[in-house]
Amino acid sequence: MKIVFNFFFIALSLTAAVNCQTCHNVTQYGPCSVNTACGCLYLSSAVNTGICGLLSLTCSSLVECDTRNNACYEPAHICVNHPRCSNKPLCYPLSMTAQQLCAPIPSTTEITLAKSNDSICENARWHQNGITVAGGNGAGLGLHQLTYPIGFFLDHNGSVYIVDGSNRIVKWIRGTSCGIAIVDNYQASSNNDLIKKIRSVVITKNETMFICDQDNRQVQRWFKNDYSGQSVVTNIPCSGLALDDEESLYVSHDRGDRITKWPGGKIVAGGNGLGNSLKQISSDGYFFVDQDKSVIVADIYNHRVMKWPVDNTEGILIAGGNGHGSGLKQLNTPIASIMDQMGRIYVLDNNNNRVVRWSQNATSGTVIVGGKGNGDGKDQLSGPLDLQFDHYGNLYVLDTNNHRVQVFPIDKSSCP
Known part of the structure; x- marks a missing residue:
């Protein structure tokens, strides 16, 4: 049992080690990036929340998630809903969700953080x-x-x-x-x-x-x-x-x-x-x-x-x-x-x-x-x-x- 647990969470750690971006309150396949080839893929474990990824992958390249726990045991994959391909959750490669491919839509309210290594002065x-x-x-x-x-x-x-x-x-x-x-x-x-x-x-x-x-x-x-x-x-x-x-x-x-x-x-x-x-x-x-x-x-x-x-x-x-x-x-x-x-x-x-x-x-x-x-x-x-x-x-x-x-x-x- 211990070996199974260790393998499962090693897989989870490898799966998550990509700088992904999530999408919230966006429709399935809705826009989530400045790259129009990307869309929102709903996570199998969440409601109205997904991960922003390229939509051009062929359905035949995707495998089903483990039906017992919606887990993906292939490293660097995550379980998503993809109804264009299957009515069952599928394992999607996180390499296709990287921000280099699916750059986020820029925010207009972000404040730039200070980048001076000076000490904090009395008037800061x-x-x-x-x-x-x-x-x-x-x-x-x-x-x-x-x-x-x-x-x-x-x-x-x-x-x-x-x-x-x-x-x-x-x-x-x-x-x-x-x-x-x-x-x-x-x-x-x-x-x-x-x-x-x-x-x-x-x-x-x-x-x-x-x-x-x-x-x-x-x-x-x-x-x-x-x-x-x-x-x-x-x-x-x-x-x-x-x-x-x-x-x-x-x-x-x-x-x-x-x-x-x-x-x-x-x-x-x-x-x-x-x-x-x-x-x-x-x-x-x-x-x-x-x-x-x-x-x-x-x-x-x-x-x-x-x-x-x-x-x-x-x-x-x-x-x-x-x-x-x-x-x-x-x-x-x-x-x-x-x-x-x-x-x-x-x-x-x-x-x-x-x-x-x-x-x-x-x-x-x-x-x-x-x-x-x-x-x-x-x-x-x-x-x-x-x-x-x-x-x-x-x-x-x-x-x-x-x-x-x-x-x-x-x-x-x-x-x-």
Whole structure:
């Protein structure tokens, strides 16, 4: 059985490794590309959603999908409805859906992302209308969809690796409209345990993945192009993961009282039970490791952000700490935080649906994104769970209840 599962998901991984574009609310065979030879082929597993591909393939070149599960076992094929050829779903080659062949119809509303590698200056601002770079097509299991995503990692190429609530990791290459399912719950670790609950992921410069498999109480390491992982930290109730500049691994515990550094398991934040003293944290969320290897903790249930320098036995309050609320001196369930090159803190304030910037030694913050109520507008967030900057200062936010990742481009026009 294990061999069948591995083959099935290897096939899925190979199938998805093409920069395809999807089409939504377009009729079967309807226009979806500037190339008029392309049309929308409905996916067998979705409603009113398809993949944009060349329509000139002969019917005799297409084979039927597996009738048990609508799967295609030929690498780089996907199951579609093609009634001109058959009343049964057919396996269609993804090579005929590549954007080089079926270039998308250009959008007139796209905002150009910043491409300067300068640091973020004090006067930098961010566009208030976000651009959807992953998901945004409702909850679902399609490769163009997400389902209550819970975390993500942004690599140096701008690809987004999303921990989806459907217990999979989906890679969205920048500029594409569908993802690549690279890990899901049917794949096994080296000890043959199937992944039970993916909680977070981080990726090294050579594309090795570390995955928190929470319900199996382990952290797995997946080398590039592997189809299974190795358990590298065991018997640990992991939650969030982070890497420092030397690619040492940091793990937060789901009981919320500590963060440890690996290898070795040294406690680098908390470790004194749950609580609100400076020696304690109460958080099972995300955290950030800065260039000095200080750990920046979004202390969720204490509604504050704490900085733990190396070898400190207590943290330093750097944001919030004035009770939960919506005032600029307050936070309400801060779920994640990051830091820029100048030491300013950016807090994802979950229950206030906003991102707030706190300068060093500030007693209040400034809302830079969101804060306009809970909603699905371009300028709104709904239950956001994670955030990250790219190398240019563009802000990516995991907008969980809207099943999407939004990028808010930076505006440096007021920078010196």
